Amino acid sequence: IMADHLDLLLGVLLMASPMFGIPSCSSDGRIALFRFCNLTEIPPVLNTTERLLLSFNYIRTVTATSFPLLEQLQLLEIGSQFTPLSIDKEAFRNLPSLRILDLGKSQIDFLHPDAFQGLSHLFELRLFACGLSDVVLRDGYFRNLTSLIRLDLSYNEIGSLYLHPSFQELNSLKSIDFSFNQISILCEEELKPLQGKMLSLFRLKATYLYIRVSVDWEKCLNPFRNIRLETLDVSDNGWTVAITGNFSNAIRGSQISSLILTYHIMGSGFGFQNLKDPDENIFTGLERSSVKRLDLSHGYIFSLNPRLFKTLKDLKVLNLSYNKINRIADKAFYGLENLQILNISYNLLGELYNSNFEGLRSVAYIDLQKNHIGIIQHQTFRFLKELHTLDLRDNALKTISFIPDLLTVFLGGNKLVTLPNVNFKANFIHLAENKLENLADLYELLQVSQLQILILNQNRFSSCSPSHAPSGNRNLKQLFLGENMLQLVWETGFCWDVFKGLSQLQILYLNNNYLNFLPPGVFSDLTALRGLSLNSNRLTVLPPGSLPANLEILDISRNHLLSPDPGLFASLSMLDITHNEFICECELRTFISWLNQTNVTLLGSPADINCMYPNSLLGVSLYSVSMEDCDEEEVFKSLKFSLYILFIVTWTLFLVSVLIVAKFRGFCFICYKTAQRLLFHDRTQRIESDRYRYDAYLCFSSKDFEWVQNALLKHLDTQYSDRNRFHLCFEERDFVPGENHITNIQAAIWSSRKIICLVSRHFLRDGWCLEAFSYAQSRCLSDLSSVLIMVVVGSLSQYQLMKHQSIRGFIQKQQYLRWPEDLQDVGWFLNKLSQCILKKEKGKKEDSRIQLRSIATVS
Numbered sequence: 001i002m003a004d005h006l007d008l009l010l011g012v013l014l015m016a017s018p019m020f021g022i023p024s025c026s027s028d029g030r031i032a033l034f035r036f037c038n039l040t041e042i043p044p045v046l047n048t049t050e051r052l053l054l055s056f057n058y059i060r061t062v063t064a065t066s067f068p069l070l071e072q073l074q075l076l077e078i079g080s081q082f083t084p085l086s087i088d089k090e091a092f093r094n095l096p097s098l099r100i101l102d103l104g105k106s107q108i109d110f111l112h113p114d115a116f117q118g119l120s121h122l123f124e125l126r127l128f129a130c131g132l133s134d135v136v137l138r139d140g141y142f143r144n145l146t147s148l149i150r151l152d153l154s155y156n157e158i159g160s161l162y163l164h165p166s167f168q169e170l171n172s173l174k175s176i177d178f179s180f181n182q183i184s185i186l187c188e189e190e191l192k193p194l195q196g197k198m199l200s201l202f203r204l205k206a207t208y209l210y211i212r213v214s215v216d217w218e219k220c221l222n223p224f225r226n227i228r229l230e231t232l233d234v235s236d237n238g239w240t241v242a243i244t245g246n247f248s249n250a251i252r253g254s255q256i257s258s259l260i261l262t263y264h265i266m267g268s269g270f271g272f273q274n275l276k277d278p279d280e281n282i283f284t285g286l287e288r289s290s291v292k293r294l295d296l297s298h299g300y301i302f303s304l305n306p307r308l309f310k311t312l313k314d315l316k317v318l319n320l321s322y323n324k325i326n327r328i329a330d331k332a333f334y335g336l337e338n339l340q341i342l343n344i345s346y347n348l349l350g351e352l353y354n355s356n357f358e359g360l361r362s363v364a365y366i367d368l369q370k371n372h373i374g375i376i377q378h379q380t381f382r383f384l385k386e387l388h389t390l391d392l393r394d395n396a397l398k399t400i401s402f403i404p405d406l407l408t409v410f411l412g413g414n415k416l417v418t419l420p421n422v423n424f425k426a427n428f429i430h431l432a433e434n435k436l437e438n439l440a441d442l443y444e445l446l447q448v449s450q451l452q453i454l455i456l457n458q459n460r461f462s463s464c465s466p467s468h469a470p471s472g473n474r475n476l477k478q479l480f481l482g483e484n485m486l487q488l489v490w491e492t493g494f495c496w497d498v499f500k501g502l503s504q505l506q507i508l509y510l511n512n513n514y515l516n517f518l519p520p521g522v523f524s525d526l527t528a529l530r531g532l533s534l535n536s537n538r539l540t541v542l543p544p545g546s547l548p549a550n551l552e553i554l555d556i557s558r559n560h561l562l563s564p565d566p567g568l569f570a571s572l573s574m575l576d577i578t579h580n581e582f583i584c585e586c587e588l589r590t591f592i593s594w595l596n597q598t599n600v601t602l603l604g605s606p607a608d609i610n611c612m613y614p615n616s617l618l619g620v621s622l623y624s625v626s627m628e629d630c631d632e633e634e635v636f637k638s639l640k641f642s643l644y645i646l647f648i649v650t651w652t653l654f655l656v657s658v659l660i661v662a663k664f665r666g667f668c669f670i671c672y673k674t675a676q677r678l679l680f681h682d683r684t685q686r687i688e689s690d691r692y693r694y695d696a697y698l699c700f701s702s703k704d705f706e707w708v709q710n711a712l713l714k715h716l717d718t719q720y721s722d723r724n725r726f727h728l729c730f731e732e733r734d735f736v737p738g739e740n741h742i743t744n745i746q747a748a749i750w751s752s753r754k755i756i757c758l759v760s761r762h763f764l765r766d767g768w769c770l771e772a773f774s775y776a777q778s779r780c781l782s783d784l785s786s787v788l789i790m791v792v793v794g795s796l797s798q799y800q801l802m803k804h805q806s807i808r809g810f811i812q813k814q815q816y817l818r819w820p821e822d823l824q825d826v827g828w829f830l831n832k833l834s835q836c837i838l839k840k841e842k843g844k845k846e847d848s849r850i851q852l853r854s855i856a857t858v859s
């Protein structure tokens with residue numbers, strides 16, 4: 001067996017060895033490459049040739065004299081001729097060392113029964129799609145091929161497998177492929193010459209076997225009697241439950257390690273009833289066949305019936321993928337005590353119950369990916385003592401509390417939002433493509449102390465609870481966090497310590513996380529990190545020391561790096577820095593020259609390392625940008641430097657004065673006022689008396705009175721101090737008691753030169769105030785002048801003001817004042833308010849004249 005395997009291996013090597021470098025239609029002495037060369041006969045080649053490749057030509061005949069003596073030739077490929085081929089007696093006798101003969105896909109018109117004689121070393125004969133009939137089997141064409149291991153007769157026109165007795169002597173034969181022929185029946189009589197042999201592969205895929213004729217199994221007996229098969233492929237034959245059952249009964253006792261029954265039509269499918277699901281009798285015939293692998297994938301099984309596999313005591317691998325399984329009956333897996341791998345992926349399971357996997361005492365790996373499982377009963381996997389891998393990818397799970405202690409857990413592509421109490425002991429956890437949001441789950445997972453590989457890409461990590469202290473993890477080697485939103489986490493200033501204590505981490509993926517900065521020291525504990533991907537983020541700078549110390553491979557392509565410092569890449573052996581936004585100015589000089597001579601392997605195409613700015617260099621490769629002009633600039637550097645110093649000094653002085661003014665503006669204002677008074681000898685304008693009784697009507701909410709009195713009245717109203725010069729009007733003092741409130745307001749408005757509304761929170765809630773505001777506005781309209789002054793007091797937003805229609809109307813058209821927040825600005829503000837009160841509006845008459853004139857012009 002060892003020798004066979006070596007031969008097979010050699011075959012693979014022979015076929016796979018490189019043929020690059022040899023021009024078409026020529027030979028290098030050992031390999032002669034003549035594919036697609038319009039040849040009509042065998043070309044002369046050196047006697048040292050080991051491989052002769054002649055497919056895709058027009059060769060019509062091969063006779064005993066076609067080939068010169070080529071004692072070294074091991075591989076002859078002469079298939080896929082564009083013309084029909086005829087092969088004469090002992091056609092290959094001059095090729096005594098031939099090991100592989102490939103005639104596949106040549107239409108063989110004539111094949112002499114002795115065509116293959118003399119090929120005593122041949123171990124592989126490829127005769128697929130050659131238009132051959134039963135005759136090749138019946139008439140002993142393969143006599144004396146004592147080394148033959150593999151015979152490929154697929155895609156021919158073979159209707160019956162009557163084998164010539166000479167097959168008995170083919171002691172090396174291991175693998176025969178009859179797939180895609182039309183063999184309607186196969187009985188004991190036909191394969192008699194194979195009895196006593198052990199074959200590793202017998203393929204009968206897609207041969208219409210047993211489905212076109214009704215078989216009398218009493219007469220047909222067991223086609224594989226006394227033949228030991230490692231793999232029997234009877235897939236894609238359209239077998240129903242009845243045919244499979246009859247077949248398994250017929251081959252009772254024959255040893256078959258691996259039975260391939262894929263692409264069957266067993267099972268009722270989804271929504272149909274006419275075809276039966278396999279029942280407990282279907283495999284009873286296989287009881288003594290020691291079947292270790294059974295592949296029933298790609299079928300229509302809807303329901304796994306009770307005791308379906310009860311006779312398959314030796315079964316180790318069961319593949320039920322790509323069926324329509326929706327129901328697992330109680331005891332469906334009864335008897336599968338040695339099963340190690342159970343594959344139910346790509347089915348229609350929606351929920352799992354405690355009893356589903358009962359009896360699977362040895363199962364180590366259950367593959368349930370691509371179902372629709374939304375709920376799993378708590379004990380489902382708990383009693384499977386040997387289980388170490390559970391694949392639940394691409395289901396609809398929202399919770400994971402049912403997961404027992406496992407080494408490997410696949411949970412990607414589910415609907416997990418949080419992971420409450422993760423308490424498994426896995427070393428591999430796959431959670432990609434879920435909906436995890438809070439980094440708390442990552443902190444939680446890092447507490448799984450054995451964990452080595454953690455896959456969390458394509459989640460939604462975007463928040464973090466600052467309460468979590470990093471626990472670190474001394475086993476974690478690979479962490480996949482790509483395609484999340486870590487930028488949102490880190491920009492809050494929290495969780496900058498997620499990677500603290502991951503001292504063994506070797507590979508970290510942070511691609512596609514919208515990162516525009518790296519938190520300082522975020523990688524400082526990652527001393528073992530060798531590979532880091534920051535691909536597709538928005539980083540513009542990499543500050544010194546931001547990369548882990550021993551990093552070897554860095555992918556920072558598709559960021560916005562402007563002018564990276566090559567010093568950062570000292571430890572690297574590979575770097576992908578394509579698709580960034582380099583600014584091709586003198587600062588980039590060090591990077592460009594580093595790029596030109598570095599030993600670091602640069603991944604990606606050099607054409608993708610190019611300038612983003614200035615526009616004249618947009619898209620130009622950094623390798624072709626010249627930085628020579630930068631040297632000339634050196635000359636100007638000293639001049640520039642002194643200019644720079646001068647500029648800095650001036651700027652500093654300016655800033656200092658601005659600062660002083662800003663900081664002590666209240667004091668400055670007082671100084672200014674005092675100086676003004678002294679200079680102009682207190683010639684404060686006297687208010688010209690006019691027809692108004694008051695200078696201003698102060699409209700405010702009575703709840704604000706205390707404040708108004710202190711802040712305004714004391715500084716403006718004559719009654720409060722002799723130094724004040726305004727006669728103000730306000731409700732608490734000047735309204736006529738007992739009079740109608742509206743009348744009072746109207747009187748106040750019409751007898752004051754200006755109306756000052758102190759809009760505060762209380763004002764907005766006070767109906768009278770709002771009413772007064774509207775009246776004041778209507779006076780503005782009738783006067784055609786802006787007598788209304790609005791002062792906003794307190795932190796009212798634009799939105800709060802806009803809610804009131806009259807105020808909205810006002811602030812859309814005119815400016816309003818805001819009471820200053822800083823106490824020192826009050827003096828200045830009161831001065832400004834005084835000026836507003838004094839400001840004379842244009843007379844009513846003059847205004848209306850202008851209006852009339854403009855109306856006249858229009859008409």
Ligand SMILES: *[C@@H]1O[C@H](CO)[C@@H](O)[C@H](O)[C@H]1NC(C)=O
Pocket residue numbers: 025036037038
């Ligand atoms: C084969 O013949 C075709 C058609 O005459 C021609 O285009 C092609 O170049 C030939 N190939 C060789 C390798 O001579």
Ligand SMILES: *[C@@H]1O[C@H](CO)[C@@H](O)[C@H](O)[C@H]1NC(C)=O
Pocket residue numbers: 047048071
């Ligand atoms: C190949 O042919 C040459 C003569 O053309 C002969 O001398 C040599 O021995 C042959 N080699 C082999 C390996 O047959």
Ligand SMILES: *[C@@H]1O[C@H](CO)[C@@H](O)[C@H](O)[C@H]1NC(C)=O
Pocket residue numbers: 117118143144166
């Ligand atoms: C081929 O086998 C036949 C018997 O089947 C035998 O007579 C003959 O000598 C063998 N030929 C060779 C070349 O070994």
Ligand SMILES: *[C@@H]1O[C@H](CO)[C@@H](O)[C@H](O)[C@H]1NC(C)=O
Pocket residue numbers: 214215217218242243246
């Ligand atoms: C299966 O075998 C039984 C008994 O020989 C026979 O009656 C039945 O027709 C067979 N079914 C098929 C589909 O071959």
Ligand SMILES: *[C@@H]1O[C@H](CO)[C@@H](O)[C@H](O)[C@H]1NC(C)=O
Pocket residue numbers: 262295297317318319320321341342343
């Ligand atoms: C069925 O599953 C087994 C193991 O789970 C695997 O080895 C085999 O390749 C699968 N068959 C097909 C057709 O995918």
Ligand SMILES: *[C@@H]1O[C@H](CO)[C@@H](O)[C@H](O)[C@H]1NC(C)=O
Pocket residue numbers: 297319321341343344345365367
């Ligand atoms: C299960 O079968 C599917 C499809 O045939 C295959 O892709 C998968 O790898 C198998 N699982 C295992 C564990 O072999």
Ligand SMILES: *[C@@H]1O[C@H](CO)[C@@H](O)[C@H](O)[C@H]1NC(C)=O
Pocket residue numbers: 592593596597623624625626
């Ligand atoms: C790159 O280096 C070579 C010498 O190794 C030098 O001739 C060339 O000018 C350099 N190119 C740039 C853009 O620095």
Ligand SMILES: *[C@@H]1O[C@H](CO)[C@@H](O)[C@H](O)[C@H]1NC(C)=O
Pocket residue numbers: 597598599
């Ligand atoms: C590149 O490697 C060579 C030889 O290994 C070494 O002499 C040279 O200094 C290296 N250059 C840099 C920039 O590391």
